[in-house]
Structure formats: structure tokens, C-alpha cells
Amino acid sequence: MSRCAHLFQAQVPKVADVRAVVVGERVFSARITAPPGVVDWRSEYRNLVCEPVTCPEGIRGALVRFLAGFDLSFGAFDFAVTADDAWWFLECNPNGQWAWLQAAAGLPITNAIADLLANGASHHD
Numbered sequence: 001m002s003r004c005a006h007l008f009q010a011q012v013p014k015v016a017d018v019r020a021v022v023v024g025e026r027v028f029s030a031r032i033t034a035p036p037g038v039v040d041w042r043s044e045y046r047n048l049v050c051e052p053v054t055c056p057e058g059i060r061g062a063l064v065r066f067l068a069g070f071d072l073s074f075g076a077f078d079f080a081v082t083a084d085d086a087w088w089f090l091e092c093n094p095n096g097q098w099a100w101l102q103a104a105a106g107l108p109i110t111n112a113i114a115d116l117l118a119n120g121a122s123h124h125d
Contacts, residue, residue, distance in 0.1 A: 012088045014080035017041050020055055021098045022063050022075045023112040029055040030105035031081065050104035059087055066092060073116060 020029040031053040034041040041048055055063070059079075067075050076096020079087040102109045 011039075012080040013082055014088070015083050016081045018053060018055075018079040018081055018087060019096075019098075019101055020059075020063060020077040020079065021096070021101065021107070021109055022067055022077065023109065024073055024116045025064050026112045027055045027060050027063055028101075028107040028109050028112070029053050030101050030107060045100070048104070050101060052105050052107060056087065070094070074113070 015033075017032040017034070018029055019032060020027055022028075029052065030050045032041050033049040034044045035047050038044050038047075063075065063077055066077075067073065072094050074094065076093045076098055078090040078093075080090060081087055098109050101107060
């Protein structure tokens with residue numbers, strides 16, 4: 001094959017990553033720190049440090065609005081975090097993995113999903 005699609009983006013000078021899992025209007029965030037020199041934390045699951053982190057209010061509101069705009073009730077958002085604690089949005093996966101993060105960071109994501117399923121759709125209205 002002589003041609004294929006590519007996506008290029010600037011490399012953010014990050015010190016960590018954050019995965020924010022949004023269930024309805026509940027936001028669960030964890031800071032993910034990989035060993036030095038690792039660009040993509042997914043290549044180092046065994047060597048990650050995951051800890052709960054508070055999502056900044058402005059970002060929290062943007063995440064909830066993002067899901068509402070696409071009529072979604074769940075999203076796994078990834079961010080790169082710089083040394084000055086700026087969060088750089090990378091992507092939203094509407095079917096992203098979360099169970100490993102719940103175990104690693106102690107986040108009650110399963111309960112939030114069960115509550116959402118038992119009590120109806122999100123409060124985007």
C-alpha cells in the first residue's frame with residue numbers, strides 16, 4: 001500500500017494525563033502518571049500511578065455540555081496535563097474503558113452507571 005490516512009497533532013509537553021469519565025452529569029477524574037519518557041500511558045498499564053483528581057469546574061461544565069450536545073449519557077475524556085496544570089483536551093470516547101480506572105483510582109463509576117440505568121436518562125434537558 002503506497003498511501004494511507006494520517007492524523008498529525010502537536011505533542012503537548014505533558015507531565016501526566018487525566019481520564020475524566022462522565023456518567024450523566026457526574027464526573028469522575030483520575031490523574032494518570034506514567035514512567036518518565038512514556039508518551040502513551042496505554043503502553044505501560046503495569047507501571048502507572050492513578051489517583052483521583054478534582055476536575056476544574058470550567059472543564060466539568062464543558063464535559064457535561066459536550067455529552068448533552070451529542071445526546072450522550074456517557075463519555076471517557078482524555079487530557080494531557082502540563083507542568084502548570086493546564087488540561088489539554090485530546091478526545092472523547094463514547095464507549096471508553098473505565099473499569100480498570102475504577103479499580104486503580106477507587107472511583108465509584110459502576111455505581112453511577114447503575115444509578116443512571118435504574119433511574120432513567122441523564123439530566124441534559
